[in-house]
Structure formats: structure tokens, C-alpha cells
Amino acid sequence: MTTDDVVLAPRRRPGTPLTWVRGGGLSALVFALPLLVIFGVFSWLPIVRAVVMSFQKTNLITTSWVGLQNFQNVFADPLLPVATRNTLWFALLALVFGYPIPLVAAVLMREVRRAKGLYSALAYLPVVVPPVVAVLLWKFFYDPRPEGVFNTILGWVGVPPQPWLQSMTMAMPSLVLEATWAAAGGTVVIYLAALTAVPPELYDAAEVDGAGVWRKVWHVLVPQLRGVLFITLILQVIGTAQVFLEPYLFTGGGPANATVTILLLIYRYAFGNSLGGNYGEATALSLLLAVFLAVMSLVYFRLTRRWSTS
Amino acid sequence: MTTTSPIPPTTPRPVLGTVPGEVPVIPGAEPVGAARARRARKASSSDTTDDRSAVSVSDWRRPSVRWSLGTSHWLLLVLLVVWCVGPLLLLAKFAVTPTQDILRTPMAIFPNGIAWSNLSEAWNDVQVSKYFANTIVLAAGAWFSQILVATTGGYLLSVLRPRYARVLQGAVLATLFVPAVVLLVPLYLTVLDTPVFHTSLVNSFWGVWLPAGASAFNVVLVQRFFDNLPREVFEAARVDGAGPYRLFWSIVLPMSKPILGVVSIFAVIASWKDFLWPLLVLRNPDLQPLSVRLPSIEATTDKGVLMAALAISTLIPIVLFLVFQRMFLRGAGLGGAVKG
Numbered sequence: 001m002t003t004d005d006v007v008l009a010p011r012r013r014p015g016t017p018l019t020w021v022r023g024g025g026l027s028a029l030v031f032a033l034p035l036l037v038i039f040g041v042f043s044w045l046p047i048v049r050a051v052v053m054s055f056q057k058t059n060l061i062t063t064s065w066v067g068l069q070n071f072q073n074v075f076a077d078p079l080l081p082v083a084t085r086n087t088l089w090f091a092l093l094a095l096v097f098g099y100p101i102p103l104v105a106a107v108l109m110r111e112v113r114r115a116k117g118l119y120s121a122l123a124y125l126p127v128v129v130p131p132v133v134a135v136l137l138w139k140f141f142y143d144p145r146p147e148g149v150f151n152t153i154l155g156w157v158g159v160p161p162q163p164w165l166q167s168m169t170m171a172m173p174s175l176v177l178e179a180t181w182a183a184a185g186g187t188v189v190i191y192l193a194a195l196t197a198v199p200p201e202l203y204d205a206a207e208v209d210g211a212g213v214w215r216k217v218w219h220v221l222v223p224q225l226r227g228v229l230f231i232t233l234i235l236q237v238i239g240t241a242q243v244f245l246e247p248y249l250f251t252g253g254g255p256a257n258a259t260v261t262i263l264l265l266i267y268r269y270a271f272g273n274s275l276g277g278n279y280g281e282a283t284a285l286s287l288l289l290a291v292f293l294a295v296m297s298l299v300y301f302r303l304t305r306r307w308s309t310s
Numbered sequence: 311m312t313t314t315s316p317i318p319p320t321t322p323r324p325v326l327g328t329v330p331g332e333v334p335v336i337p338g339a340e341p342v343g344a345a346r347a348r349r350a351r352k353a354s355s356s357d358t359t360d361d362r363s364a365v366s367v368s369d370w371r372r373p374s375v376r377w378s379l380g381t382s383h384w385l386l387l388v389l390l391v392v393w394c395v396g397p398l399l400l401l402a403k404f405a406v407t408p409t410q411d412i413l414r415t416p417m418a419i420f421p422n423g424i425a426w427s428n429l430s431e432a433w434n435d436v437q438v439s440k441y442f443a444n445t446i447v448l449a450a451g452a453w454f455s456q457i458l459v460a461t462t463g464g465y466l467l468s469v470l471r472p473r474y475a476r477v478l479q480g481a482v483l484a485t486l487f488v489p490a491v492v493l494l495v496p497l498y499l500t501v502l503d504t505p506v507f508h509t510s511l512v513n514s515f516w517g518v519w520l521p522a523g524a525s526a527f528n529v530v531l532v533q534r535f536f537d538n539l540p541r542e543v544f545e546a547a548r549v550d551g552a553g554p555y556r557l558f559w560s561i562v563l564p565m566s567k568p569i570l571g572v573v574s575i576f577a578v579i580a581s582w583k584d585f586l587w588p589l590l591v592l593r594n595p596d597l598q599p600l601s602v603r604l605p606s607i608e609a610t611t612d613k614g615v616l617m618a619a620l621a622i623s624t625l626i627p628i629v630l631f632l633v634f635q636r637m638f639l640r641g642a643g644l645g646g647a648v649k650g
Binding site for chain 1: 386500582
């Protein structure tokens with residue numbers, strides 16, 4: 001990589017604008033333009049603005065500095081602890097539903113001899129379904145009447161009809177069940193890729209030592225997967241911390257705030273009030289969430305670095 | 311430096327389409343890897359021992375292993391069909407079932423005949439055709455802006471490498487660590503009143519297209535790919551008198567079809583799935599895509615017609631997946647592109 005530098009980098013000679021153009025400076029700038037403009041306006045500027053706005057109050061016409069007032073208001077909101085608890089509950093349930101099963105499925109799928117592609121295609125299919133469609137479809141499945149789809153199925157095995165989304169205790173698990181349906185395929189495919197990357201010599205070595213199938217899985221596969229297991233864990237935490245679509249479309253946060261998540265709260269601050277959004281508080285809360293997520297992804301980045309170089 | 315070095319996959323797309331629990335997908339094809347994958351595919355089709363897994367050929371000969379694994383594979387297949395495909399099959403059935411039957415006996419198989427009229431009613435009366443067209447136009451524009459920024463940016467950072475490339479690359483990479491939530495409100499205010507021009511992009515497709523281009527993840531992906539292209543070819547082209555534009559258009563882009571395919575497919579699918587951002591920017595129902603429109607027609611539309619509309623919305627992504635399956639799975643699989 002470093003040797004190519006010399007060949008292809010534009011000549012770096014200090015001098016007049018003319019030598020700059022001859023050296024490829026102008027054409028480089030032409031290629032830089034889309035990136036500079038798009039990232040500048042739609043990424044870098046909003047990021048800076050987020051930090052600034054969290055200390056301001058604005059009604060889009062006049063803007064004033066309010067110090068830490070936004071943060072104080074956010075912390076004083078009685079819904080914040082509720083939303084935090086709900087988001088953590090969602091994340092925990094998502095881990096319980098969506099973490100171990102894809103792993104077992106992937107380990108099994110790795111051993112499939114015929115029609116391997118069929119298995120992974122089937123598992124991945126729900127991932128490509130538009131999330132809005134999935135939610136609206138499942139909302140109908142969760143019909144609380146005895147004639148509802150899930151209640152009909154439960155009726156076959158003699159279980160009485162359930163209230164699903166209308167019950168405070170069942171609403172969140174119902175949301176997570178749909179979210180798991182929609183996302184588990186991606187996790188399976190990541191595990192499959194990691195399983196394929198296990199060096200075959202390790203199996204040979206284990207066999208020479210007389211290991212059976214179970215011991216190969218336990219002593220060769222699982223240790224080799226440790227890295228990717230940790231990564232999917234963090235990815236899932238980062239993803240579930242930003243859950244919005246399910247509570248917004250399934251329940252709108254109800255019943256009795258049982259499914260209000262942090263992102264739903266941010267949305268309500270900024271866009272929930274038709275009289276004008278409370279943009280300062282919304283950005284303050286999103287910054288708080290972002291700091292938490294940044295720490296998570298930093299940990300992630302550090303660890304993947306270490307694993308990829310070792 | 312290894313070619314598979316991981317990219318932090320927080321992928322904070324400015325376009326908020328946060329699906330809870332969705333694992334961000336990191337496709338990372340490189341030429342070498344593609345060739346390797348092709349070889350592996352060939353190998354596995356002829357079923358050689360090249361494709362080694364925990365259960366060896368001799369293990370398979372043992373009756374206990376053969377029986378238990380065989381059974382669990384069949385069980386897994388049945389579970390996958392019921393759990394993953396079942397809901398979609400139900401959707402397909404509902405799309406052509408009379409509303410009365412959907413509400414009274416959802417699990418019965420067409421007790422009172424098939425209602426093909428659901429589909430035409432959804433397409434014409436509920437104006438799914440219009441929202442479908444909006445969705446396609448949005449996806450096309452988002453695709454174009456992502457490809458434009460990613461290829462020119464990748465070319466600049468990987469091949470031209472001006473003095474400021476390092477700083478620029480750092481600034482692009484840094485945005486990967488900023489979760490999408492942070493951008494939501496300030497990006498909305500930016501679109502409401504764009505800097506310099508002071509126009510509002512609300513109720514304009516540009517408000518969705520332009521922010522879609524700011525995907526650091528695409529830039530990194532394309533740049534990594536360009537990094538792995540053979541420099542000798544570039545050098546030869548230069549000797550033959552190709553300038554930077556010619557080199558980009560006639561040499562680099564044609565050599566990059568695999569990565570452009572991956573970026574394209576994920577750009578289209580992401581745009582098709584997107585909900586929150588178009589909901590905020592496109593307030594005018596005439597401009598809204600399917601994903602935004604479906605929830606708002608949900609309450610007022612006949613169940614059968616709604617189901618038909620849902621089925622129509624799912625069709626294109628599923629067809630794309632079935633056609634480009636390998637690209638999807640390879641791309642998603644490299645999401646864990648970490649050497650275990």
C-alpha cells in the first residue's frame with residue numbers, strides 16, 4: 001500500500017496554482033465535491049448542530065441559549081425512566097429470543113449436505129420483507145379476538161385466546177417476537193460465515209486426538225466463534241437501543257405506556273406536538289443515547305481490531 | 311493490512327430506518343474473496359472434502375450421527391418453512407381471500423372462494439400504483455446519490471489520494487460512530503432550511519435522495535475495494551495517456567462491478583424499507599412511498615384490500631432477493647467479517 005503511494009499520489013510540489021492544477025489538484029477536487037457537499041450538509045453539519053442544539057431552545061424563528069435546561073427537563077420527565085426500562089426490557093427480550101436460537105440453527109445448517117442454499121435462503125427471507133409490511137401483518141396476527149390468527153393456532157392446542165398487544169405484560173414480548181422474526185435471518189447468516197471461516201486443520205487435529213462430534217463442536221467450534229458471538233451481542237444492543245418502528249406502529253407506546261421506548265420519546269418531543277416541536281429536548285435526549293451507543297461501538301471497534309490482527 | 315479488516319457496523323445511515331434488532335449488514339466483497347467464493351461454490355457443488363465442517367465424512371458413516379443429524383436437519387427445515395415462510399404464505403393467501411373469510415376463519419383455506427378483486431382494488435382504488443411508483447422513484451434516486459458519492463469518494467481516497475485525503479477519510483469514518491438517532495432532529499431542521507440556498511426540501515424527493523448519499527459505510531466499502539485493485543493497470547493506463555477522469559470511468563468503474571452490485575442492491579432495499587425519514591420529509595400523501603402510506607390507510611381500508619396492498623409492497627424486495635440471493639447472503643455474511 002505504501003509503495004503505491006509514490007506512484008499514484010499527485011506530485012506534491014509546493015508552487016503556483018498552475019502546478020497545482022497540473023499535478024491533478026483540480027481534478028481531485030472535482031472528485032471530492034460530491035462527498036464534501038453531501039457529507040458536509042447532511043452529516044457533519046447536523047452532527048455539530050446536534051451538540052449545539054441540545055443547549056438551545058428554538059421555535060425555528062428565534063433561538064436562544066438555555067444552558068443545561070434541556071437536559072434538566074429531559075431528566076425531570078417522568079416518562080424517561082419508563083422509556084429506559086422498556087428499552088432495556090426490549091433489549092433483554094430480544095437477546096433471549098434472538099441470540100441462542102440462530103446460533104443453534106447456524107451450527108446445524110453448517111452440517112447440511114444437500115440443498116445448503118435452501119436453508120440459508122429460507123432463514124434470510126424475512127429480513128428482506130419491508131419492516132412496515134411485517135409489522136402490519138403481525139398486527140393482524142395478534143388480533144385479540146378468538147378468531148385471530150395466533151389465537152386460532154393456540155385454540156388448536158387448547159390454549160385460551162390471548163390479548164397480545166392489548167395487555168401490558170404481553171405487549172412488549174409480542175413486539176420482540178415480530179422483531180426477532182424480522183432480524184434473526186441476518187444473525188444466522190453472520191454465524192454461518194464465521195463457521196465457514198473456522199480453519200479445517202483444527203477439526204483434523206481434534207480428530208487425531210480422538211474427539212467425537214460433540215467435543216469438536218464444544219472444543220473447536222464454540223471457542224472459534226467467541227469473537228463473532230460478542231460482536232453480534234453488541235450489534236444487537238446497539239440496534240435494540242434504537243427501536244422505534246415496532247412500538248410506533250404496533251401500539252403507539254401503549255397500553256398505558258408499556259411500550260414507550262427512548263426513540264419514541266425523542267420522536268414525541270420533536271414531532272409529536274402539532275404546535276411545534278421541542279427540538280432542544282429531543283436532541284439532548286438523543287445525545288445522551290448516542291454517548292451510550294458510542295461507548296458500545298468503541299468497545300466493539302477495539303475488540304474487532306484485536307481479533308482481526310491476532 | 312488484511313483485506314477483511316472489520317468496519318464498525320453501527321452504519322448510522324442518515325436515513326432513519328431503524329429496525330430494532332436488525333443486524334446492520336456489512337457486505338465487503340473484494341476481488342480475491344469473490345474468486346475464492348466462486349471456487350468454494352464450485353467445490354461444494356461437486357461435494358468434495360474441501361468444505362470441511364465439524365462433522366467429518368467418517369462421522370457421517372456412524373449410524374447414530376447419521377440418524378440424529380438427519381432428523382434434526384429435517385426438523386430444522388420444517389421449522390424454517392413454518393416460522394420464516396409461513397407468515398408470508400399467509401400474507402399471500404390473505405391477499406386473495408374475501409375480507410369476511412379473513413376476519414372469521416383466517417386459517418381456513420379459501421372456504422368461500424378466491425377474491426382476485428382484492429389485488430385490483432388495492433392497485434387502483436387505494437392508489438397503491440401511485441405509491442408504488444413513488445417508492446421506485448425514491449429508491450432510484452437514493453441509489454444514484456449513494457453510488458455517486460461512494461464511487462467518486464472512494465476513487466479520491468483510494469486512487470487519487472490528495473494531501474487532504476487522510477483528514478477527509480477520518481471525517482468520513484468518524485460519522486460511523488455517530489448513531490442515526492443523533493441526526494434525526496438536526497437533519498430534519500437542515501432539510502427544512504438548507505444552508506446557503508435557504509430552501510426547504512420538505513415535500514420534495516430531494517429531501518430523501520440527498521441525505522441517503524451520506525453513507526460512510528458505502529464510501530469505506532468502495533474504497534476498500536478500490537484499494538485491492540491492481541495498481542499496475544492504473545499505471546499502464548496512465549502511461550497510455552489516461553487522465554484521472556478517463557481512469558475513473560473506463561478502468562476503475564468497469565473493474566468494480568461486484569462491489570457496485572452489492573452497494574446497489576443494499577441501497578435499493580434500504581430505501582424500500584425506510585419509514586421514519588420519508589415520513590418526516592414527505593408530508594404530502596401524493597409523494598409518500600408505500601412504507602409511509604400503508605400504516606395511514608390501515609384503519610380505513612378493507613382487510614382483504616390491505617393485505618393485497620401489503621403483498622404488492624413485498625413483491626419487489628422478495629423478487630430481488632430470489633434473483634440476487636448469493637449477493638445478499640454473501641454481503642450479509644461478511645457482516646461478521648471478522649476473523650473469528
